[in-house]
Amino acid sequence: xxxxxxxxxxxxxxxxxxxxxxxxxxxxxxxxxxxxxxxxxxxxxxxxxxxxxxxxxxxxxxxxxxxxxxxxxxxxxxxxxxxxxxxxxxxxxxxxxxxxxxxxxxxxxxxxxxxxxxxxxxxxxxxxxxxxxxxxxxxxxxxxxxxxxxxxxxxxxxxxxxxxxxxxxxxxxxxxxxxxxxxxxx
Numbered sequence: 001x002x003x004x005x006x007x008x009x010x011x012x013x014x015x016x017x018x019x020x021x022x023x024x025x026x027x028x029x030x031x032x033x034x035x036x037x038x039x040x041x042x043x044x045x046x047x048x049x050x051x052x053x054x055x056x057x058x059x060x061x062x063x064x065x066x067x068x069x070x071x072x073x074x075x076x077x078x079x080x081x082x083x084x085x086x087x088x089x090x091x092x093x094x095x096x097x098x099x100x101x102x103x104x105x106x107x108x109x110x111x112x113x114x115x116x117x118x119x120x121x122x123x124x125x126x127x128x129x130x131x132x133x134x135x136x137x138x139x140x141x142x143x144x145x146x147x148x149x150x151x152x153x154x155x156x157x158x159x160x161x162x163x164x165x166x167x168x169x170x171x172x173x174x175x176x177x178x179x180x181x182x183x184x185x186x
Contacts, residue, residue: 044114100161
């Protein structure tokens with residue numbers, strides 16, 4: 001290695017004679033900015049598509065469950081027979097879902113129509129809840145129905161957490177863009 005270092009030191013002026021062309025740094029900054037734009041290209045419409053697919057999967061699962069496992073217990077007796085532990089679990093999940101819904105609802109969207117669509121998709125997931133609730137009326141304390149209800153809540157919370165994470169990412173990207181834009185102006 002010392003031989004290479006000696007060659008470089010002895011011929012330093014040959015290595016230092018080339019300077020980048022005029023405007024090199026501006027072109028490099030443009031390419032770097034384009035690279036970051038490509039990586040940050042994320043939209044709420046992608047979230048809506050993911051939510052729609054998740055909703056379709058849940059609805060189809062509940063429909064299949066409803067078609068094959070339905071029986072006829074009167075509605076009055078159904079809720080009396082539900083395990084109190086399940087009622088507590090349901091209360092917990094309901095509270096968690098409401099907290100996440102409020103966070104999503106309070107988030108500032110650039111496009112109000114996208115916000116409305118997202119909130120409607122979340123409400124659409126509640127139709128699954130009502131189907132499962134009907135199953136609980138007809139099959140109280142059936143572990144499969146209770147498991148389906150808990151799975152519904154867990155899946156809804158996961159979807160809402162993914163939405164919140166994506167919204168936070170978008171917010172961070174927008175803040176970084178704004179800060180870099182402000183730094184360029186200074």
